[in-house]
Amino acid sequence: MSGKDKAQDAIYKEKLSDDAYRVCRLAATEQPFSGKYNDHWQTGVYTCACCDVALFESTTKFNAGCGWPSFNQAITGNVAYFEDNSLAMSRIEIQCAQCQSHLGHVFDDGPAPTGKRYCVNSLSLNFVEE
Secondary structure (H helix, E strand, C coil): CCHHHHHHHHHHHCCCCCHHHHHHHHHCCCCCCCCCCCCCCEEEEEEEEECCEEEEHHHHHCCCCCCCEEEECCCCEEEEEECCCHHHEEEEEEEEEECEEEEEEEEEECCCCCCEEEEEEHHHHEECCC
16 A cells, blocks of 8 residues: 555544545445435435445436445446455445445336436445535
């Protein structure tokens, strides 16, 4: 880890709770149905817990019944996609494109019009009400 990466890591350790740090920086997963945004339906924007970049509009959120906040579309350019073959599964990991914070995974079983389900850890998000 470079000096810059160590300094940034120290900032995240201070800014985030221990659980949020594990999710955002170590790619852990929060327990299903435990997150504050799973059953959250206010109008606004979900942002990255680490760097505050806007990730998802509340109008794209839907109840997938999976236990994590689910969206059918990300804000263009603000989410990065990576192949994830861990845990004997083939999935697409999603990260904040600005700070590389782990958000969750995206699946092809969501509703129209995109058919996508962005399954996101609440701990990786903040919310800005409109």
